[in-house]
Amino acid sequence: MVEPVLQISNLVKNFGALRATDGVTLDLRPGEIHALIGPNGAGKSTLIHQICGTLRQDSGTIRFAGQDIGSLGVADRARLGLGRTFQVSSIAPDFSGLRNVMLAVQAKQGSSFRFFKPVMRDRSLIDTAMAMLERVGLTARARIPAAELSHGERRQLEIAMALALGSKAFLLDEPMAGMGPEGSKSLTRFLDTLRQEAPILLVEHDMDAVFALADRISVLVYGRIIATGTVEEIRRDPTVRTAYLGDHA
Amino acid sequence: MREIMIVTRENLINLILASLLLAVPFAADAFGQPFYITLATRIAILALAATGLNLALGLGGLVSFGHAAFFGIGGYVAGILAAHAFSGDPLVFGLPGSKQMWVIWIVALILSGLVGLAIGAISLRTSGVYFIMITLAFAQMVYYFAISWPAYGGEDGLSILVRNQFPGVNTMRPLTFFLICYVILLLALALFALIRASRFGTALQAARQNEVRVATVGIQPYRIRLTGFAISAAVTGLAGALFADLNRFVSPSMLSWHMSGELIVLIILGGTGRLFGPLAGAALYVIFEYALGGLTERWQFFLGLILLVVVLFARGGLLGLLAGKARHG
Numbered sequence: 001m002v003e004p005v006l007q008i009s010n011l012v013k014n015f016g017a018l019r020a021t022d023g024v025t026l027d028l029r030p031g032e033i034h035a036l037i038g039p040n041g042a043g044k045s046t047l048i049h050q051i052c053g054t055l056r057q058d059s060g061t062i063r064f065a066g067q068d069i070g071s072l073g074v075a076d077r078a079r080l081g082l083g084r085t086f087q088v089s090s091i092a093p094d095f096s097g098l099r100n101v102m103l104a105v106q107a108k109q110g111s112s113f114r115f116f117k118p119v120m121r122d123r124s125l126i127d128t129a130m131a132m133l134e135r136v137g138l139t140a141r142a143r144i145p146a147a148e149l150s151h152g153e154r155r156q157l158e159i160a161m162a163l164a165l166g167s168k169a170f171l172l173d174e175p176m177a178g179m180g181p182e183g184s185k186s187l188t189r190f191l192d193t194l195r196q197e198a199p200i201l202l203v204e205h206d207m208d209a210v211f212a213l214a215d216r217i218s219v220l221v222y223g224r225i226i227a228t229g230t231v232e233e234i235r236r237d238p239t240v241r242t243a244y245l246g247d248h249a
Numbered sequence: 250m251r252e253i254m255i256v257t258r259e260n261l262i263n264l265i266l267a268s269l270l271l272a273v274p275f276a277a278d279a280f281g282q283p284f285y286i287t288l289a290t291r292i293a294i295l296a297l298a299a300t301g302l303n304l305a306l307g308l309g310g311l312v313s314f315g316h317a318a319f320f321g322i323g324g325y326v327a328g329i330l331a332a333h334a335f336s337g338d339p340l341v342f343g344l345p346g347s348k349q350m351w352v353i354w355i356v357a358l359i360l361s362g363l364v365g366l367a368i369g370a371i372s373l374r375t376s377g378v379y380f381i382m383i384t385l386a387f388a389q390m391v392y393y394f395a396i397s398w399p400a401y402g403g404e405d406g407l408s409i410l411v412r413n414q415f416p417g418v419n420t421m422r423p424l425t426f427f428l429i430c431y432v433i434l435l436l437a438l439a440l441f442a443l444i445r446a447s448r449f450g451t452a453l454q455a456a457r458q459n460e461v462r463v464a465t466v467g468i469q470p471y472r473i474r475l476t477g478f479a480i481s482a483a484v485t486g487l488a489g490a491l492f493a494d495l496n497r498f499v500s501p502s503m504l505s506w507h508m509s510g511e512l513i514v515l516i517i518l519g520g521t522g523r524l525f526g527p528l529a530g531a532a533l534y535v536i537f538e539y540a541l542g543g544l545t546e547r548w549q550f551f552l553g554l555i556l557l558v559v560v561l562f563a564r565g566g567l568l569g570l571l572a573g574k575a576r577h578g
Contacts, residue, residue, distance in 0.1 A: 052465070078467035090465065092458040094577045095451075100462075103455050106448045107466040112473060118446035120578050125448075145577070165466060 003066070004029050005169045005199050006051070006082075011060035013046055013223075020046040021057070022223035028169055033191065033200045035210045038220035039244055044203050045087070047220065048173055051201075052084050053077045065168050079107070083167025083198070087174045089154035093147035097138055097157050100146050101129035104164035132160040136190070152183040159194070169198050176206040188212055211235075219244060259572035263525040267435070270528065274427045286423040287495070292528070292535045293430040294491045299515040299527030300437045301484030306513065307522030308445060309477045310457030314509050315368065315384030318391040319482040321504030322364055323357040323489025325395065328407040328499035330356065335410060350415045350429070350494065357490040358483045364391075365482020369475045385506060392504040406500025413494050420494070430491050434528070437484055442524055444480070446578075453477045454577065485512070514552075518559055520566030523575060529567040 004027035013021035020043045028034050038044055049055035051062060053074040062070045069077050078084075091100050102125045106112055109124070119125055133142050136156040141149060146157060155175055162170055175191070176184050188209050194200060195213075204210050210217065211231050218228040219240050227237045234240055270289060277285035298320050305311040330353050333339070333346025340346050347353060372383045401407050412420045420426050444450045456463045456470040463470045493499040502508070511534070519530025537555070541548035563570050 054461075073469070074461075074464040075467050075469040078465050084465060086461075090459055090462045092455040092462055094458050094575075095455065096578060099451065099578050100455075103451055103463070103468075104466040106451065107468045112448050112452040112468050113476065114448040115450075116443050116447055118443070119448055119451050120446060122448075161466060 002030055005065060006201065007061075007063040008051065009061045009063075011047070011050060011062065012058045013043075013050060013055065014058055020223050021050065024060070024220070024223070024225055026218055026225060026228070028199045028201050030199055031195060032215040033195050033202055033213045035202045035204060035214035035217045036220060037204065037207075037210060037217060037244065042220045043223040044220055045173075046223075048084075048171060048203060052082060052171060078165065081166060081168030081198075082171060083162030083165050083169070084171035085155065085158040085162060085173060085175055087177060089151070089158055091146045091149075091154055091157055091161075093145065095146055096143050097133060097146050097149060097153075097160075098126070098129055098142040100157055101132050101160050101164050102126065104161040105129050105132075108165050129160075129164060132164045133157075135163060136160045151178050152180075152187070155179070155187065159190075163197070167198050170194065170200045171203075172200055173203050174205060175202070176204055176209050184209060259523075259525075259568065262568065262572050266525050266528055266532070270532070271431060274424055278424045283423045286427050288535060288539060290423070290427045290430050290495055292531045293427065293434045294488050294495060295512075295515060295535065296528040296531040297430070297434045297437050297491065298485045298488035299512050299519070299531055300434070300441055301481050301486075301488060302512045303481075303516055303522065303527050304441060304444065304484065305478050305481035306516055307526065308450060308457065309453045309474055309481075311373075311474060311478060311481075312381050312513070313372075313384045313478070313481075314381045314506065314513070315372075315386075315388030316482070316485050316512050317504050317506060317508035318368065318388035319361040319365055319485040320489035320492070320508055320512070321391065321395065321499075321501070322361045323486035323491075324493035324499040324503045325401065325407070325489075326357040326360055326486070327353045327413065327490040327493035328409055329401055331409045331413055332401070332407060348411075348413050350413045350420070350490075353413055353490050353494075354433075354487055357486045361486020361489070362479050362483035365479040365486075366475065369478035369482070373471055373474050373478065385509065388504065388506060388509055392501055392506075395501040395504055402500070404501060406498055406502075409493060409497040409499070412497055426495070430495075433487065433491065437487075438524060438528075440484070445524070449473065449476070514556060516566075518556065518566055520568030520572075520575075523566070523568040523572075526566055526568050533567060 006028035008024060008026045011021050011024040024047060036044060050057045053072060061068060064082060065080055102119055105125050105128045133139050136159050138156050141153060175187060179187060184206060191213055214231055216230060217234040218225050221243045226243060227234060227240050274286040274289045302316045305313050330346045331348055334348040368387045372380055375383055396404050414420055415429060418425050452468050452473045456473055460470050515530035515534055516526055518533050519526035537552055541551050559566060
């Protein structure tokens with residue numbers, strides 16, 4: 001079997017008496033989209049926070065790219081190649097889309113402790129950033145302040161930034177949230193090609209997108225993974241049907 | 250196209266501001282009015298101090314309410330080095346004092362930068378109101394330390410009998426001293442512009458706008474901010490050394506929280522994060538102080554009103570009014 005890119009084992013996180021993550025074991029293999037679904041309050045966000053390093057787990061391990069990352073900070077994990085997008089788009093609003101992506105490119109290139117060379121004249125930054133913006137289809141809007149971009153465009157911008165980091169895995173937190181039907185469709189097509197770049201852990205409520213994209217699905221309920229399997233297996237799984245899917249399957 | 254026009258307009262206004270500041274002392278010198286040269290020098294030095302703070306506050310979004318500490322440290326460096334040079338007593342480790350401005354500047358830059366590093370290292374573990382309060386607390390510690398240190402004048406401060414020297418020129422001549430301050434101000438503004446456009450500046454400004462975003466691309470905001478804070482402290486410290494030489498006097502009032510507040514006010518008046526915001530703000534402030542101060546002792550009441558208007562209706566300060574919204578590339 002191929003070594004997973006991301007391997008989470010027996011992860012536990014308590015908030016007081018509440019066990020928000022209850023022995024979660026999950027892996028992400030090269031080339032796949034692994035969807036994580038579950039009702040509100042199931043602990044998806046808590047899990048994501050632990051993977052990207054904003055929350056520390058109480059016990060259990062997180063291995064990424066062959067390394068235990070469980071005690072690293074957010075920036076260190078990002079540098080190892082964990083690219084993420086947020087439920088609510090996270091961008092630098094005063095900067096143009098281009099300069100947002102350039103921030104990611106400069107982080108990837110190495111040092112941010114360069115004080116004198118103007119970035120807007122730095123071809124190596126601009127060209128790489130523009131290439132990423134082209135891949136997500138934002139070339140025409142590159143110079144507009146990110147605050148003025150539409151919701152969908154900000155999503156694309158975040159993905160361009162994750163691409164610029166040369167991520168070894170993508171952690172996408174509800175990328176379809178707030179997108180119209182057209183936007184969801186085109187984003188779905190894009191994510192389908194993105195998996196060739198790096199595997200995707202996809203947290204998503206939009207079941208059409210999940211069923212269209214996922215190679216495997218894990219279902220999280222009350223902090224526990226109650227099932228992991230292919231789309232068909234999950235659709236047929238009786239516990240999942242009662243716990244979550246309802247009429248949807 | 251719009252972008253280019255606005256940039257040009259701001260540059261034009263900056264050029265006018267810089268030229269005016271240069272022209273006034275020459276005119277005053279020609280008409281034999283040295284008082285106005287002192288006024289212009291005061292503007293240049295306060296603008297320099299605020300340019301330092303603008304790095305932390307404007308670019309980094311770090312509302313330091315303790316920059317008087319660095320301003321005052323720079324001032325005391327000038328005062329103490331000069332006092333030792335005058336008396337001939339060694340300073341530390343057998344090293345003598347100095348009357349040379351460039352020696353004083355280097356010591357002021359390094360010392361205030363190091364103190365900035367130490368204060369920043371602790372303060373930057375907090376944010377928001379806590380950051381404001383902790384920087385204030387550190388500055389007050391330095392203030393009370395200066396007050397309770399009788400060797401250098403304590404509460405009464407320390408006089409610099411003869412203004413420190415610069416090779417080849419007579420610093421006692423007001424116009425000459427103004428030009429020294431003016432050139433340093435321009436250099437500091439150039440440094441600010443370079444940093445703002447650089448990779449470091451990009452990271453610093455991004456950390457102001459969205460800390461999580463910066464961490465998520467793999468840059469640690471803390472290190473970026475700490476570096477920015479130390480550079481900011483060093484520039485403000487340099488201004489303090491010049492201020493002491495301007496007044497030929499340094500006292501704990503340079504370290505007081507009023508001074509920290511004044512620097513923040515200058516930046517808000519001029520335009521936060523704008524290259525020439527500190528100069529516009531300092532000019533406005535000193536002119537108000539002079540014009541209103543001649544009419545009433547309560548000129549700060551009117552300054553307060555103006556500040557209210559700026560904060561409520563002209564968030565971009567004077568430069569925001571004149572040059573439009575800032576562009577960030």
